[in-house]
Amino acid sequence: MRRVLATVLIALLGVVVAACSGEKTPRTTDRPVVVASTDVWASVARAVGGEHAEITALFNSPGADPHEFEPSMADTAKIEDADVLVFNGGHYDAYVETAAASSAALKVDATALATGETGDEHADHDHDHAADDHAGHDHAINEHVFYDLPLVGRVADATADALATIAPMHAQYYRDRAAAFNDGIAGLTARLAAIKARHDGAEVAATEPLSTYLLEAAGLVDVAPPAFTAAVENGQSPSAADVAAFGDLISGRRIAALVYNTQAVDPATRTVLEQARAASIPVVDMTESLPAGVTDYLSWQSTQIDRLEEALDR
The missing domain is CATH 3.40.50.1980 (Nitrogenase molybdenum iron protein domain)
Known part of the structure; x- marks a missing residue:
């Protein structure tokens, strides 16, 4: 009886120790x-x-x-x-x-x-x-x-x-x-390198720092006012001065394209979008999640690179 009780106590102690450790072991399955x-x-x-x-x-x-x-x-x-x-x-x-x-x-x-x-x-x-x-x-x-x-x-x-x-x-x-x-x-990376070979150092302006890594890989320089893009990223309204500074880039035709995040839209971003269209500055739409009907990452990014190539090669 003592041996049985000792065995039970040891088993219970093991359960308590395991519970206190907080450690969990991943299961094995054929369909994770x-x-x-x-x-x-x-x-x-x-x-x-x-x-x-x-x-x-x-x-x-x-x-x-x-x-x-x-x-x-x-x-x-x-x-x-x-x-x-x-x-x-x-x-x-x-x-x-x-x-x-x-x-x-x-x-x-x-x-x-x-x-x-x-x-x-x-x-x-x-x-x-x-x-x-x-x-x-x-x-x-x-x-x-x-x-x-x-x-x-x-x-x-x-x-x-x-x-x-x-x-x-x-x-x-x-x-x-x-x-x-x-x-x-x-x-896709090779295509970005090809864009860089043709347009290295070209200036663009993005409404939010969404596609920064992709733009850098393509050799492009984002000259959008930092305060404007920071405000959009943080869900705030850019100041009138920042909107005006963005507008100056467009009216002065300093940028080869406007890179527009279609999922972070407010009156300020709509303003610069309208200005770019009026000035015939190419607009490159980019998204933060997959568009409707798209399920493949590579296809999504390929389409966005297509847009970037088309805008820059105009």
Whole structure:
């Protein structure tokens, strides 16, 4: 009886220790559940997971502003129950990390990959992106990291590694698909290099610092008034002086194109849009999430690069 009681006590003690440790072990399954913060990151996860993963995007509203998204209780439950989480990081979708505090999910944090701050085994600390020289998350780098094409390729690789951990029977499948995705990224990067060869140093003006990484890869210089773009990014109205300064760029025909975020629109951005059209300055529409009917990341970015090429080659 004493031996039985001792065994029971040891078992109970083990349960208590495990509960106090807060550690959870990811499960193994042949069809991992992946929850992405936005449809953009879901499209990357889908490119990797294919038929051997279940992909869900929390924010999936074309035309809406992802910055204003507030998850429901059902969304929080999805995060807690996920096998893999793919998200932007920083303050862009901080609700994911908050909800995942008690989750066993493997986390693929794009911003952490960019800054090299992740402790996750999937991080690549050899990444030489200029942002690595900074400290911190979204305060150190432009938080729209889904426009950093090489980084998105690394997110695909990290997602493949995470999925392979959960579903080792499909590991090669995931890694092959990530490699194919990166081939597509290389093709888009080559197109940006070709734009740079033709238009290096050309000045453009963006209504918000959305596509900064892509514009820089194309050799373009964004000369929009910083106070104007900062106000738009923070959901505030630019001052009259900043709107006037933006208008001067257009009326003086200093810019080769207006890069217009169609999901961060207010009276000030509409004003500069109208001015650009009146001055016959090409307008390049860019979005913060996938347009209606689009589910593929590479196709989305290819279309936007098409618009940029057309505007600059006019």
